[in-house]
Amino acid sequence: QVQLVQSGAEVKKPGSSVKVSCKASGDTFSRYTITWVRQAPGQGLQWMGMIIPMFDTVNYAQNFQGRVTITADKSTNTAYMELSSLRSEDTAVYYCAAASDYWGRGTLVTVSS
């Protein structure tokens, strides 16, 4: 089993960037695919991208290409999702998940001037 602890809520200005972390414990981090999913208020789930830390392979959703960067630090068992050029529509809860079975509790990112 793996436990995922995400960083705290953020408030950002339009045009800025946000970097959310997801720290894993309890199992070997690099053996899992780490996925990032977001959910705008009252809306459905939106897949953003994923990384396989063992191979440093990343795959991004078309909608976020060029704006999202997903990385992983195997030495600290931590994955990161950075989203740039923020706009109000990026206000959402951002989740990380390991192998689809284990989920973080989510990080609320609010984009507001």
Added chain:
Amino acid sequence: EIVLTQSPGTLSLSPGERATLSCRASQSVSSSNLAWYQQKPGQAPRLLIYGASSRATGIPDRFSGSGSGTDFTLTISRLEPEDFAVYYCQQYGNSRTFGQGTKVEIK
């Protein structure tokens, strides 16, 4: 990108009734790479079904998945009070996409 369309948008049922949720893909989902998730308010999604029909660890057998190609179904044989939630399908055969969700509410 594969688009998933779920129906109905909302399902109003009573505890003990059977729930049938549909997920249709815009193109064939390879190797039945289709999953179902349950989400309750304020919680992260929970994996129920993967590979179209395999239950995830700890998922009760009242949940079952079926289908292949472009048409998939999640069935809850007898609704328990804790089953009232929103359900999402997700394909992972060609990148990843989610359906828009079906809300199962108490009638």
